[in-house]
Amino acid sequence: xxxxxxxxxxxxxxxxxxxxxxxxxxxxxxxxxxxxxxxxxxxxxxxxxxxxxxxxxxxxxxxxxxxxxxxxxxxxxxxxxxxxxxxxxxxxxxxxxxxxxxxxxxxxxxxxxxxxxxxxxxxxxxxxxxxxxxxxxxxxxxxxxxxxxxxxxxxxxxxxxxxxxxxxxxxxxxxxxxxxxxxxxxxxxxxxxxxxx
Amino acid sequence: xxxxxxxxxxxxxxxxxxxxxxxxxxxxxxxxxxxxxxxxxxxxxxxxxxxxxxxxxxxxxxxxxxxxxxxxxxxxxxxxxxxxxxxxxxxxxxxxxxxxxxxxxxxxxxxxxxxxxxxxxxxxxxxxxxxxxxxxxxxxxxxxxxxxxxxxxxxxxxxxxxxxxxxxxxxxxxxxxxxxxxxxxxxxxxxxxxxxxxxxxxxxxxxxxxxxxxxxxxxxxxxxx
Numbered sequence: 001x002x003x004x005x006x007x008x009x010x011x012x013x014x015x016x017x018x019x020x021x022x023x024x025x026x027x028x029x030x031x032x033x034x035x036x037x038x039x040x041x042x043x044x045x046x047x048x049x050x051x052x053x054x055x056x057x058x059x060x061x062x063x064x065x066x067x068x069x070x071x072x073x074x075x076x077x078x079x080x081x082x083x084x085x086x087x088x089x090x091x092x093x094x095x096x097x098x099x100x101x102x103x104x105x106x107x108x109x110x111x112x113x114x115x116x117x118x119x120x121x122x123x124x125x126x127x128x129x130x131x132x133x134x135x136x137x138x139x140x141x142x143x144x145x146x147x148x149x150x151x152x153x154x155x156x157x158x159x160x161x162x163x164x165x166x167x168x169x170x171x172x173x174x175x176x177x178x179x180x181x182x183x184x185x186x187x188x189x190x191x192x193x194x195x196x197x
Numbered sequence: 198x199x200x201x202x203x204x205x206x207x208x209x210x211x212x213x214x215x216x217x218x219x220x221x222x223x224x225x226x227x228x229x230x231x232x233x234x235x236x237x238x239x240x241x242x243x244x245x246x247x248x249x250x251x252x253x254x255x256x257x258x259x260x261x262x263x264x265x266x267x268x269x270x271x272x273x274x275x276x277x278x279x280x281x282x283x284x285x286x287x288x289x290x291x292x293x294x295x296x297x298x299x300x301x302x303x304x305x306x307x308x309x310x311x312x313x314x315x316x317x318x319x320x321x322x323x324x325x326x327x328x329x330x331x332x333x334x335x336x337x338x339x340x341x342x343x344x345x346x347x348x349x350x351x352x353x354x355x356x357x358x359x360x361x362x363x364x365x366x367x368x369x370x371x372x373x374x375x376x377x378x379x380x381x382x383x384x385x386x387x388x389x390x391x392x393x394x395x396x397x398x399x400x401x402x403x404x405x406x407x408x409x410x411x412x413x414x415x416x417x418x419x420x421x422x
Contacts, residue, residue, distance in 0.1 A: 004286055007324040113290045117303075145286045148328035152280075186281030189246055193274035194342065195266075195298045196284070 005111050010056035012109040017118035024106050031098040038087055041094040048101040055109045065104045069097055116141045138196070146187070153179045198222050199243065199350070199379060203252030206238050213238045215402045217252070225373055227390035227410055228383040229417060230399035239399060240383045243352050244272035257349045257378065270299075273348030275372075277355035279335035280328075288314055288330070288338050289323040295342045309345070317341045317371075333364030340371060352381045357389065365389075387414050 007013075012020065031048075035041040052062040066073070073093055080089035107115070116137040123133035157172050157179070168175065191197045199221040206214040214235045230236045241247035242254045245265040254261050261268040276282050285291040292310035301309060314320045317337045322330060330338065336356065343351065353372055357365035369389045372380055384390055396413035398406035406413045 004326050005324065111290060112286045113293055141286070141290075142284055145284055145327070148326065149280055152328070183281060186276065186278060187284070190276060190282045190284065193244060193246060193269065193276075194282070194284070194295060195269045195346070196294065 004107070006057065006061075006108050008056045008109065010054060010109065012051075012055035012105065015109075017110050017114045018121065020106050020110060021118060021122075024102055028099045028102055031102065032095045035091040035094050035098075038090055041091045044098050045094055048098050048105070051102060051105045055105050057105065057108055061108065062101065065101055066097070069100055072100070073097060112141045112144060142187075146183075149183060150176075150180055153183065198255075198257070199226070199381070200255040201239075201242075201252065202254075204239075204242065204249050204254050205251030206235075206242065206247055207250045208247075213402055214242070217404045219397070219404060219407065221379070221395065221397075223394040224379055225393040225395075226379065226381045227393035227396040227413075228381060228399065229385070229387065229390050229396060229414065234399040235402040236383050236397075236399040237354050238402075239397075239404075240274075240352050240354050240381060243350070243381060244268050244274050246274065270346070271348060272350045272352060273343035273346060273377075275336075275340055275343050275351065275353040275356050277358045279332070279339040279359075282339040282342065283327045283335060286326060287324050288319055288327055291327060291338060291342055292345055295345050299346045313341050313345045314338075331364075333360055333367065336360060336364065336368055337371075340368065344375065344377075348377065350379045350381070351375065351377045352383075354383045355385065356382070357384065357386050387418070390414060 027047075031044050035044050049059065049062050052058065076093040076096055077089050080092045084092070119137040119140060120133045123131060123136055127133065154172075154176055157168075157175050161167060161172070199219075201217045201219050204214060204217040205212070217239065228236045228240060238247055242249055242261065243256050245261045245268045248262050256268060257271045259268045259271055261272075283291050285294050289307065289310045292313050293306040296306045296309055297303075311320060311323060314323050317340070319330075319334060319337060319341065322334065327335070327338065336359070340356070351372070356372065357368050360368060365386065369386070369392070372382060373389075373392055382389060382393060390396055391410045391414055393410050395408065396406075396410035397404055398413050398417055406416060
């Protein structure tokens with residue numbers, strides 16, 4: 001689940017988006033390389049909690065993000081524990097999860113529209129090779145906005161199956177795809193009608 | 198003024214709209230008819246979402262097929278399903294997107310968006326995920342996103358279909374009470390249609406009745422009696 005912006009006035013909220021993304025990239029690299037013992041893994045995890053506290057998001061939001069990443073954590077921890085041992089499993093899992101947590105902290109303290117503007121600015125040099133920065137950035141934000149809608153479409157299919165006492169098995173993916181494409185048609189009309197394209 | 202002359206639409210070999218000739222100077226225009234009668238297609242020709250295959254349509258002095266960009270700026274369109282119309286994760290960002298499309302400077306967008314949300318009673322939801330709003334709140338947001346661009350004409354395609362009675366009444370009041378030059382309401386809500394200045398009825402792609410809303414509605418209802 002991609003977390004959404006939470007209004008606030010913390011240092012993270014007030015920092016320029018471009019700078020935040022650069023710091024995220026640097027810290028993410030450090031977090032991916034530094035953990036090599038159980039202690040350093042815990043230090044990195046503590047660092048991510050610190051970032052959440054600085055952003056005024058609180059420890060509950062941090063725990064919630066960990067909970068939402070539970071399947072990733074379980075998969076990484078178990079598979080690495082089997083093949084590499086417990087310490088490697090801990091450090092390897094923390095490397096990935098810390099980056100996810102830091103990315104969550106950035107999205108929770110940055111408006112999507114600011115993110116779009118930052119992406120647009122970053123992509124400007126690629127105009128020379130025919131890229132359209134505004135379109136790329138808007139596509140990214142539209143994707144974020146549409147995720148809950150696709151989730152709702154999937155829930156509707158599940159409810160319809162229960163209500164009718166049928167099970168589609170893997171075919172439900174085809175139904176979801178058809179409904180998603182219909183929604184995409186409607187969104188296309190809305191983009192045109194709202195003068196966005 | 199809305200003017201259609203010999204307007205016809207054919208999509209994938211199927212005739213959807215045929216020989217519509219009408220001049221509409223009225224401020225509030227209701228469009229009624231059965232499902233598949235062509236009323237939504239007629240509405241979509243008004244801002245260029247559907248282009249005529251025959252004849253022409255003119256809205257606010259703009260030939261829609263020839264000047265699509267100008268037509269879209271002049272004609273706002275509200276869909277029945279707000280989920281398709283809301284394009285950004287939060288209400289304030291969605292309104293800011295409309296303002297960006299309207300050429301409003303970045304520095305003014307956030308304040309203008311909040312003002313508009315206040316006007317529609319959505320200010321407390323400004324930073325909430327848009328998907329968590331109720332159906333009525335979503336339709337209010339979609340309407341706000343259209344009106345913030347100050348269109349000269351507003352076309353609403355079944356805007357109250359998915360709403361409960363209270364929200365349908367509220368959206369209806371906002372649509373009919375706005376100070377826009379012309380509002381076109383495609384609707385199955387005959388009470389809402391009766392509050393307009395004129396009603397059009399479509400059947401099988403043809404404009405079959407036009408006049409005082411009460412008369413057009415009574416004739417329509419009589420067929421099902």
